[in-house]
Each structure stands twice: as C-alpha cells, then as structure tokens.
Amino acid sequence: MTMQDTFSGQTISTPRKPRLSLRRILMGGRVGDPKRFPRYLAIAVLGGALIWAPITGYLRTAPLSFRSTTSLILPGSGASASMNLSGIGQASSYSNSAFSSNSVSPTETYKRLIGADRILEAAASSMALSRQEFGKPRINLVDQTSLIHLEIAGGSAEEAQARGDALLTAFFAELDALRSDEQTTREDSGLAAIDDYRTSVAATRSDIARLQQESGLISADQYDAIVESTRMLESRVLDLTATLDEKTQSVLALEASLGIPASAAAATLKLYADAEFNALTDEVGIHAAALAEARSQFGEGHPKVQTARAAHSAATTAALQQAGAVTGLERAQLEMLDLAPAGARADLLAQLVRMEAERAGAERELATLSARLTDEQARQQGLAAAAARLQDLQRDFSVAEAVFATAIARTQSTKSDVYASYPLVQVLENPSLPDSPSSPNRKLAIAAGVAATFMMLLGLLLGWMRSAMIGRLLNAPTGRKTGLDGVGVPA
Incomplete structure (x- = not known):
C-alpha cells in the first residue's frame, strides 16, 4: 500500500496496475x-x-488408398498312400497332419513365405511394378484357426484386387516350385541307392545264370523234383524186386510140379504147334503099335519084328529131326521135352511158359530200373552242392529284387505325397474388390x-x-x- 486516506475511520486502498509475474503465470488470475x-x-x-x-x-x-482382403485356409487332415506289388513287395507313404507338431506352425511358415522378398518381387514383376511400388501386404493369423488373412493396398479398388491376385499367383507358384524341388531332391537322393540295388540284382542274376549253365539246374525246384523222382524210382525198384521174387518162386514151384523146366515147356508147346511133327508123332504111334503086335506074335529075331522095329526107329528118328528143326535143340535136350502134353497138362505147361515170360519181363525191368536208379543217385549227389548254392542265390536274388522294386515303388509313391513338407493351402476368400477407400x-x-x-x-x-x-x-x-x-x- 503506497497511499492511505482515512474517511470516517475506514481505510481506502488505491488500485494497482496489474503486473506480469511468475506467480501470476503459475497461479492465474481471478475467475x-x-x-x-x-x-x-x-x-x-x-x-x-x-x-x-x-x-x-x-x-x-493424401492420395486415396484401397485395401483388398484375402483369406487362406490350411486343411488339417493327413494323407496316406499304399502300393502292394504281388510277389515283389509293398510300398507305403504317410504324411501327418500339418498341425500334428507343436514345434512347427504351418500358418506361421506360410506367413513368412508370403512376405518373402522373392514372392513380392515376382508379384510386382507380373504387374510391371517395382518392389517399392507394389508395397508389402499386411498378414494376420487368426487365433485358434488355420486361417491366414491378407490385406494389400492399391491406388484404386481394381488395382488393389489385381495386386491381391498377383500375390496369390506368385505365392502358389513358389509353393509349386518348392514342392517340385523337394521331390527332385528326394528322387536324386534315392537314385544312388536304386543304382546299388540294380547292380546287386544284376550280379546275383549273373551268378545264377553261370551256375545254371555249369550244373544244368534251372532252379532249386528242379533239384527237388529230381530228389522226389529218385525216391519214387527207389521205391519202385524195391517193389519190383519183391514182385520178381514172388514170380520166381511161383515158376520154380510149377517146374517142380511138372518135372520140366520152363524152357522145355516152351519148346514143348512150340513143338506140338507144328503140324508136321504131329503127323510124324502119329506115324511113330502106328509103328509102335505094329511093333508091339509083332512082338506079341513072334520073337525078336523074326523078320516081321525086325521090320516093325526098323519102321518104328525110322519114324522116331524123323520125328526127332523135325523136333530139332522146330525147337533148335540138340537130341539130348529133346529127351527133356514132355512128349505127352495132352489135357490139363498142356494148360499147366502154357501157364508155366506164361509165368516164366512174366518173370523174365520183371527181371529185365528190374535191371533197367536198377541201372537208372544208380545213375539218378549219382546225379543227385553231384547236384546237391550246386542245388544248395542255387537256392541261396535265388533267395538272394528274390530279396534283392524285392528291395529294388520296393525302392522304386516307394520313390514313385512319394511323388503323390506333395504336401508332406508344404501342407495344402486353399483360398477361402478371393481378393475382394473394396467399395470404399481405406485411407x-x-x-x-x-x-x-x-x-x-x-x-x-x-x-x-x-x-x-x-x-x-x-x-x-x-x-x-x-x-x-x-x-x-x-x-x-x-x-
């Protein structure tokens, strides 16, 4: 207060001119x-x-900017393929679901792939734009789903949609290239193993061909057939030996009963089948009857007896000569013949001849089969080692061929599994045509x-x-x- 005036005991203050001070700036003035x-x-x-x-x-x-949106989806199911080749082997392939692994997220992988520079450059080149002019898409992953949401901007609605289409085209082209490169790499990595399998199969086949040429065996089954044939031949020889013994005993028994060997019985039957010999035999009987009649009437010195004896002797000599000519036997052997094969005795002689013929046939068959059995047994023993070796080689060949065919089948079957490393992705929503600018x-x-x-x-x-x-x-x-x-x- 610079000046005070007191009127009627009151103090009056003169107003001061406001001053700008720090306190006024901070505290302000009256409301x-x-x-x-x-x-x-x-x-x-x-x-x-x-x-x-x-x-x-x-x-x-600010220039107008339009945003085109696109949605992609990854199906979550796996795929499997199996191929059965009769007599060769089996090939199968199985790809797990893209979401079966907790350590790898296919949506995150595709998010990085869509934003890769080479895909953006390819999309920009397809529209005759530079990488900077094309821009970078905005990529969002929808939680708890397999969706990928894309947004890309353009100067107009049509340009934004065209950029979305170009981006999808470049993305799918890159996916196809990656899958093709994976298949090629896998196929090339398997070619060396397939060549080794092919070499093994060819070497085993060459060993089999050489062994077949040296031994004459075509397969192990052929040797098994030889063994079986030898066994059956041995059994037949044993059976035929028993049959021959039986026939021999039957012939000996009948020879003892008839008192004549089988060869003599055959000669007898052959002799009595000759008509001239039968006529001479009848003549010998007539002269024998006349000689007996003359002896009954006269003595041995009587001329009639001597004449009858001479006639009987001449007829007998003629009959023996005819018998020798027919049978080819000597005179002493002719005396062993049965000169009275009439009635049932003739049938027994025929049976003896028949049995002897059967016995001789069985004996000859036995000799032939025994010689054949000896040869087969020697051949079997000689082929035993070759058959074992051939069986081992054929087993090795079957295994090598199965492995070779399976490797080829597996290589071919993996070509159908193109989504093993890069899962299938589909366009759920095509690039949209925005109806209003976003900026x-x-x-x-x-x-x-x-x-x-x-x-x-x-x-x-x-x-x-x-x-x-x-x-x-x-x-x-x-x-x-x-x-x-x-x-x-x-x-």
Whole structure:
C-alpha cells in the first residue's frame, strides 16, 4: 500500500496496475476477470488452427488408398498312400497332419513365405511394378484357426484386387516350385541307392545264370523234383524186386510140379504147334503099335519084328529131326521135352511158359530200373552242392529284387505325397474388390480432431480456473479437502 486516506475511520486502498509475474503465470488470475478472455480465446484459436490445419491438409492432399482382403485356409487332415506289388513287395507313404507338431506352425511358415522378398518381387514383376511400388501386404493369423488373412493396398479398388491376385499367383507358384524341388531332391537322393540295388540284382542274376549253365539246374525246384523222382524210382525198384521174387518162386514151384523146366515147356508147346511133327508123332504111334503086335506074335529075331522095329526107329528118328528143326535143340535136350502134353497138362505147361515170360519181363525191368536208379543217385549227389548254392542265390536274388522294386515303388509313391513338407493351402476368400477407400479415413481424422479440440478446451478451462482451485486447496483446513465450489468435504 503506497497511499492511505482515512474517511470516517475506514481505510481506502488505491488500485494497482496489474503486473506480469511468475506467480501470476503459475497461479492465474481471478475467475471473474473478463480481461483474461482475449488471451484464452487467442490460445484456443491458435490451438484449433494447429489441430485442424494438419487434419484438413491431410484430408485434402493424401492420395486415396484401397485395401483388398484375402483369406487362406490350411486343411488339417493327413494323407496316406499304399502300393502292394504281388510277389515283389509293398510300398507305403504317410504324411501327418500339418498341425500334428507343436514345434512347427504351418500358418506361421506360410506367413513368412508370403512376405518373402522373392514372392513380392515376382508379384510386382507380373504387374510391371517395382518392389517399392507394389508395397508389402499386411498378414494376420487368426487365433485358434488355420486361417491366414491378407490385406494389400492399391491406388484404386481394381488395382488393389489385381495386386491381391498377383500375390496369390506368385505365392502358389513358389509353393509349386518348392514342392517340385523337394521331390527332385528326394528322387536324386534315392537314385544312388536304386543304382546299388540294380547292380546287386544284376550280379546275383549273373551268378545264377553261370551256375545254371555249369550244373544244368534251372532252379532249386528242379533239384527237388529230381530228389522226389529218385525216391519214387527207389521205391519202385524195391517193389519190383519183391514182385520178381514172388514170380520166381511161383515158376520154380510149377517146374517142380511138372518135372520140366520152363524152357522145355516152351519148346514143348512150340513143338506140338507144328503140324508136321504131329503127323510124324502119329506115324511113330502106328509103328509102335505094329511093333508091339509083332512082338506079341513072334520073337525078336523074326523078320516081321525086325521090320516093325526098323519102321518104328525110322519114324522116331524123323520125328526127332523135325523136333530139332522146330525147337533148335540138340537130341539130348529133346529127351527133356514132355512128349505127352495132352489135357490139363498142356494148360499147366502154357501157364508155366506164361509165368516164366512174366518173370523174365520183371527181371529185365528190374535191371533197367536198377541201372537208372544208380545213375539218378549219382546225379543227385553231384547236384546237391550246386542245388544248395542255387537256392541261396535265388533267395538272394528274390530279396534283392524285392528291395529294388520296393525302392522304386516307394520313390514313385512319394511323388503323390506333395504336401508332406508344404501342407495344402486353399483360398477361402478371393481378393475382394473394396467399395470404399481405406485411407485417408475421414471419420477417424475428424474424430481425432474433435477429441484434440475437446482436450485443448478442457485444458484452457482448467487453466482459467487454476487460481481458485489452487487457492482453495492451499487454504483448506487440516483433515478436510475443499471442492471447486468452496464447500469443505471430509478428507
């Protein structure tokens, strides 16, 4: 106070010209002071200009941008293939589900693959754009699903859709190239093993051919057939030996009963089949009867007896000569013949001859089969080692051929399993044709401007009322807090 005047006991203060000080800047002026309004209005206008000028400039000058969206899905089922080759082997392939492993996420893999530079460059080249002009897609993975959501921007709706199609084309082309490269790599890695199998099969086949040429055996089954044939031949020889013994005993028994060997019985039957010999035999009988009659009447020296004896002797000599001519036997052998094979005796002689013929046939057959058995047994023993070797080689050949064929079949079957390393992916939603631009977002920009303006005005309001608020807070009693309206409330 610089000057005081006392009127009627009251003190009157002269108003001072306000001064700008740090305390006034911090504490502010009175709430009801209207002189502060121009300053706050100027700050509000300046703040509004700073807020809305960039927003307006952005909305007026920013180029339009359209976003095309695409959705991809990965089916979660696995695939299997099996091939059975009769007499050769089996080949099978199985690919697990793409989501069966917790350590590898196919959606994450494809996310990185879609954003790879070579795919973006291929898509950009297909549209005659540079890598920077084409842009980079926004890739989102939908949680708890196998979906991949793609967004890519363009200057127009059609351009954004075309860029989405180009990106999908480049992505699927790269997938096909990767799968083809994988198949080629796997096939090339198996060629060396297949060549080894082929060499093993050829070497074993060559050994088999050489052994077949040296031994004459075509297969182990042929040797088994030889062994079986030899066994059957041996059994037949034994049976035939028993049959020959039986026939021999029968012939000996009949010879003993008839008192004539079988050869003599045959000669007898042959002799009595000759008509001339039978006529001479009848003549010998006539002369024998005449000689007996003459002897009964006369003595041995009588001329009739001598004549009859001479006639009988001549007839007998003629009959013996004819018998020798027919049978080819000597005179002494002819005396062993049965000269009276009439009636049942003739049948027994024929039976003896027949039995002897059967015995001789059995004996000859036995001799032939015995010689054959000896040869077969010698051949069997000579082929035993070759047969064992051939069997081993054929078994090795079958195994090598089965392994070779299975390897080829497995190589061929893996060609159908193209989704083993890179799972199947399908387009769930084709690139969309946006009906409105995604940028600039006018509603969002205006909302941001309104929010910023509101916050600025709120700040100015708080600045306008800061003096009263700070003063009441400083003068509030202990244990109580003062509200904005000056009314104390319990702390």
